[in-house]
Amino acid sequence: MIKESRKSKPREWEGEGGMREWKECKLAEVIITNAQSITKDYPHKTIRYLDTGSITCGKIDFIQEFSLESAPSRAKRLVKEHDIVYSTVRPIQRHYGYIVNPPENLVVSTGFAVIETNKKLAEPLFIYNFLSSKDIVETLDSIAEGSTSAYPSLKPSDIENLDILLPPLPEQRAIASILSSFDDKIDLLYRQNKTLEAMAETLFRQWFVEEANKDSKIGKITELIEFNPKRQLAKGTIAPYLDMANVSTSVFHPENWYEREFNSGTKFINGDTLLARITPCLENGKSTYVTFLEDGQVGWGSTEFIVMRSMPNLHPFFTYTLARSTDFRDYAEGCLEGTSGRQRVNVDHLANYEIIIPPSKVIQLFNEIISSIVPKLHFNFEQIQTLEKLRNTFLPKLMSGEVRVSL
Incomplete structure (x- = not known):
C-alpha cells in the first residue's frame, strides 16, 4: 500500500528537483535484527526486564527486576542506546519503542525484534518513525495474521523485507527532529498527568487508608462504590469499544478506542472506572x-x-484512586479464582474489602480538591489527543516526501 502510493507521483516529485536524492531500498540494507543475546559470559547477576506488554507506542509502563537465575525464560535479548524494540506478536497492539539511556542490565523479551540501525546509512529515529507509522503497522499486522503460528506473529525477516524510501541523512535527521518535537510535548503532558494523579492518590491514601479519626468508621467498600452498575446498550448498536490492550498501567486514560458493533461485554459511561479482573492484567x-x-x-x-x-456523595474519580491503591489491588489479587494463568477476581469477595469511611466534611474536602484536579487531567488528555493526531497527519507526508523539510 505504501509502495503504491509512492509510485503514484514519482515523475512529478522528481520534476520538482528534490526526490531524485531519495533512495528506495529494503529495510534489511540499513538495519540488523536481534544482534545480541545473553550468553554464559553475561556480567550482571540481576537484570531489568522489559516484556512486550509493558511498552505501548513508545511509552514504558514498568520494568521488572529479577535475579538472573529467576528471570523468565524469554528474558534473553540485549539492547543498547537507539535500538528499536518491536513486538513480533499482534503488531496492531503497537508494543514498540525507541531505547534511550537504557540501564546497562536492561534485557528484553524474545517476543521483541531488537532493531539496530546502521547510523552511516540511516537515522535510527527516522527508522523508528517509519516502523511506527499507521500504514506500516497495518502492513505488518496483515503479514502476522497470515502466519501459520497459533497466533498472529512476525518473523524478523518480515520487518527486514519492508520497502523504505530513504532521503539523504541530513533530511532524515530533520524529519526525525520535527516528529520528536511532537513527542516531547506529548511526553511533557503525560508527565504532568502522572504528577496530578499522584496528588489525587496521596489524598486518597491519607484520608481513606492511613488516617482514621474519632469521626471515621470502618466499612465495606460497597458503602462508597457500586460494582458493575447497570447500563443500557442494545445489541447491534455501534458504540465506542475499549480493548484491554489499550488500557494503560500508569495513566488514567486509554491509548485508543474505536467504534464497534455491540454484542456482549461490559458497559460503561463517563465517570466509571474500569479495573482488569484477569491475570496478569490485574x-x-x-x-x-x-x-x-x-x-x-x-x-x-x-x-x-x-x-x-462512586456513590453520589463522592467524586467519580475517587473510584479510580481506589483502583490505583496498592492495598486494594493486593486485596483484589487475593480474590482471584480459577486455573493458574486464567484466574479472575470474584467480585462478591472483592465487595468485602474494608476501608476507612471519613466524616462528611472530609469527603466534601476530598471532592473539592479532586474537582480542581480532574479538569486539568482531562484538558491535558485532550491536548495529547490533538498533538497525536497532528503528528500522525504529518508523519506519512514527511516520510514519503509529500511534505519536504527545509535544511
Whole structure:
C-alpha cells in the first residue's frame, strides 16, 4: 500500500528537483535484527526486564527486576542506546519503542525484534518513525495474521523485507527532529498527568487508608462504590469499544478506542472506572477512568473489566484512586479464582474489602480538591489527543516526501 502510493507521483516529485536524492531500498540494507543475546559470559547477576506488554507506542509502563537465575525464560535479548524494540506478536497492539539511556542490565523479551540501525546509512529515529507509522503497522499486522503460528506473529525477516524510501541523512535527521518535537510535548503532558494523579492518590491514601479519626468508621467498600452498575446498550448498536490492550498501567486514560458493533461485554459511561479482573492484567495495574465518551453515550469493552462507580456523595474519580491503591489491588489479587494463568477476581469477595469511611466534611474536602484536579487531567488528555493526531497527519507526508523539510 505504501509502495503504491509512492509510485503514484514519482515523475512529478522528481520534476520538482528534490526526490531524485531519495533512495528506495529494503529495510534489511540499513538495519540488523536481534544482534545480541545473553550468553554464559553475561556480567550482571540481576537484570531489568522489559516484556512486550509493558511498552505501548513508545511509552514504558514498568520494568521488572529479577535475579538472573529467576528471570523468565524469554528474558534473553540485549539492547543498547537507539535500538528499536518491536513486538513480533499482534503488531496492531503497537508494543514498540525507541531505547534511550537504557540501564546497562536492561534485557528484553524474545517476543521483541531488537532493531539496530546502521547510523552511516540511516537515522535510527527516522527508522523508528517509519516502523511506527499507521500504514506500516497495518502492513505488518496483515503479514502476522497470515502466519501459520497459533497466533498472529512476525518473523524478523518480515520487518527486514519492508520497502523504505530513504532521503539523504541530513533530511532524515530533520524529519526525525520535527516528529520528536511532537513527542516531547506529548511526553511533557503525560508527565504532568502522572504528577496530578499522584496528588489525587496521596489524598486518597491519607484520608481513606492511613488516617482514621474519632469521626471515621470502618466499612465495606460497597458503602462508597457500586460494582458493575447497570447500563443500557442494545445489541447491534455501534458504540465506542475499549480493548484491554489499550488500557494503560500508569495513566488514567486509554491509548485508543474505536467504534464497534455491540454484542456482549461490559458497559460503561463517563465517570466509571474500569479495573482488569484477569491475570496478569490485574497484577500489571491495568485500570482506566472513562472520559472519552460523548454526553449520554454508553461504551463497551472486554468482559474482563470490572466496572466501578462512586456513590453520589463522592467524586467519580475517587473510584479510580481506589483502583490505583496498592492495598486494594493486593486485596483484589487475593480474590482471584480459577486455573493458574486464567484466574479472575470474584467480585462478591472483592465487595468485602474494608476501608476507612471519613466524616462528611472530609469527603466534601476530598471532592473539592479532586474537582480542581480532574479538569486539568482531562484538558491535558485532550491536548495529547490533538498533538497525536497532528503528528500522525504529518508523519506519512514527511516520510514519503509529500511534505519536504527545509535544511
